[in-house]
Amino acid sequence: MKRLDSILLKFFLYGIPAVIVFAAYSYFYSLGVVNHANVNLNFLNSFAGLVFALWMSLSLYLSVRLMVSGPFRDQVLAKLTFIRERDERESLLTGKATRTTFLTSLAILIFLFCLSCFQVSIYKLPSEMAVDGKTGIVSLGLGFNFLEHSKQDKPRETIEKKDIFSYTGLPVSNTTVILTIIVWQIMSYNYSMRRLTK
Amino acid sequence: MSKSLPQLKIVSRLHVLRAERRMTQEQLAKEVGVTRATIVAIEGGGYNPSLELAFRIARYFGADINTIFSIEEVTK
Numbered sequence: 465m466k467r468l469d470s471i472l473l474k475f476f477l478y479g480i481p482a483v484i485v486f487a488a489y490s491y492f493y494s495l496g497v498v499n500h501a502n503v504n505l506n507f508l509n510s511f512a513g514l515v516f517a518l519w520m521s522l523s524l525y526l527s528v529r530l531m532v533s534g535p536f537r538d539q540v541l542a543k544l545t546f547i548r549e550r551d552e553r554e555s556l557l558t559g560k561a562t563r564t565t566f567l568t569s570l571a572i573l574i575f576l577f578c579l580s581c582f583q584v585s586i587y588k589l590p591s592e593m594a595v596d597g598k599t600g601i602v603s604l605g606l607g608f609n610f611l612e613h614s615k616q617d618k619p620r621e622t623i624e625k626k627d628i629f630s631y632t633g634l635p636v637s638n639t640t641v642i643l644t645i646i647v648w649q650i651m652s653y654n655y656s657m658r659r660l661t662k
Numbered sequence: 663m664s665k666s667l668p669q670l671k672i673v674s675r676l677h678v679l680r681a682e683r684r685m686t687q688e689q690l691a692k693e694v695g696v697t698r699a700t701i702v703a704i705e706g707g708g709y710n711p712s713l714e715l716a717f718r719i720a721r722y723f724g725a726d727i728n729t730i731f732s733i734e735e736v737t738k
Contacts, residue, residue: 551696552712553703661699 469529469536476522483519486512545653561656568652569645576641579634581606586629601625607632669736676730677705679723694718 492498493509500506529536541547549555583605591599634641680690687701696715703709711719711731720727 551700552715553700553709
């Protein structure tokens with residue numbers, strides 16, 4: 465299993481340039497830059513799709529292995545995060561740096577959770593809908609949706625209003641948030657480790 | 663009510679023993695199976711070795727552990 469994982473990991477890593485090239489080719493193919501009538505170019509596009517599908521399947525398999533296999537996780541993530549545990553002191557420092565990384569990541573996640581729940585809206589109502597002669601409205605709220613784009617999100621009735629400022633949830637995509645957390649974890653760990661070893 | 667315990671500091675005579683034997687930190691580190699940085703940290707008081715490492719160092723020098731590591735009360 466260890467040998468197989470090692471081989472698959474190498475395929476995954478060395479396949480990245482090929483996947484990038486094939487993705488670029490498929491992009492241009494979909495734009496119509498490449499001649500669709502050419503059989504060879506059509507075949508190449510299909511082949512690129514197949515390679516990409518295989519690479520994606522491989523990445524899913526490796527992700528699951530990272531979650532369930534301790535030795536594999538140590539082998540891959542230790543290299544990725546530059547973890548070195550050559551003796552008891554470095555093991556202790558690794559623990560301290562990991563603790564700092566865990567707590568700061570948790571703080572960021574809590575902060576992001578609050579931002580994603582928070583809703584602010586400042587708007588003006590039409591004069592016929594004024595409340596006590598006032599048309600300016602400030603609305604504050606907290607929203608939590610278990611599922612993305614749930615049916616409850618849709619308002620039952622719409623009113624004509626002039627939005628001045630509106631904030632509903634995080635303005636960044638899920639992918640950006642996940643990537644930010646990954647980069648933060650690696651940077652935070654390395655910074656803590658450097659600070660501790662000084 | 664809990665009584666406040668005195669703050670203790672482990673003092674190492676490792677550098678003295680090492681100098682007597684004309685050993686480098688690198689050589690000692692190799693002998694006891696740690697990195698040079700760990701020896702530097704122990705000698706500088708920045709790291710307290712585990713019991714296992716302390717006994718390994720004592721065994722290497724053929725000395726009692728108390729002659730290498732002693733405890734001092736930190737005065738505020």
